[in-house]
Amino acid sequence: MKPTTDFLTRLLSVYWFAPPVALWRAVELRTAAEETYPPPLLDLGCGDGLVARVLFDDRPVDVGMDPWMAQVRQAARSGAYRWVQQANGVQLPYPDGAFATAFSNSVLEHIPDVRPVLREVGRVLRPTDGRFIFTIPSDLFRRLLYFYQQRLASGDREGAERYAAEVDARLEHHHYYTPQEWAGLLAEGGMALEKARYYIPRPVEQLWDRENAQFGIGHRSLWSLLASPRLRRAGYQRLLARWVVRRYSRLWRPHYELDVAPGEPGGGLLIVGRREAGRQ
């Protein structure tokens, strides 16, 4: 797939109420858009379907699934899927070899034990050439946080670890595996690691961390009050959304376009696993 979409502008329009989320996801989708997604395609942990709509440019994905019913309902309304259902990744309600591709965006880090999910994905992928493409925060995610580094630079290692633990708790992240560790986990699901690629270069993660604090994302703040879903009917939110898109699609463009240099770390990791024939 060729990334021709301006993901930054599209995601700022979608996530105007949380602009740093739009920045992270825009870089994420720009990276994911470089892969190909032969059908039948499964979106595991599809959430509300907004990401699939933007990534696949409004072409419906064959199947979306998520255990969270409110998200499944929204995904069904989003028009992103031909078929959406409530299910858990540990027990996928699909026959062996049903999909050529499984995709999962920002899901596995929220599942404490990913092994049963990877076994299920391996089972439902086509045995000869099925691929699992997923994004997660990388093994370097904590170390690249702006406020982690700031505390470390002032000699406060404990404070740095405390800060990273707070971020883990707020975002409900359970683990950060290295590409080598993902290779081992994929092997348990009958898949081989085909690609591991870091995205979200250091300056982008640092900006993201600072802007989360600035906007008060995850806390009480003037911004979270103004952007509150309870006030969605208030007319000013449309103006606020327009202001966010106009301002940040210009201001954050250089960060959006920044790639991780070869050999450099990044806060996000895109993994491609390929189903190995005769395994499992």
Ligand SMILES: C[S@@+](CC[C@H](N)C(=O)[O-])C[C@H]1O[C@@H](n2cnc3c(N)ncnc32)[C@H](O)[C@@H]1O
């Ligand atoms: C951060 S959201 C990402 C949603 C969507 N993929 C996106 O990029 O917008 C994480 C999603 O993972 C789902 N999830 C959590 N545990 C799961 C499991 N065991 N199997 C499948 N999905 C799961 C959650 O319900 C949630 O919708």
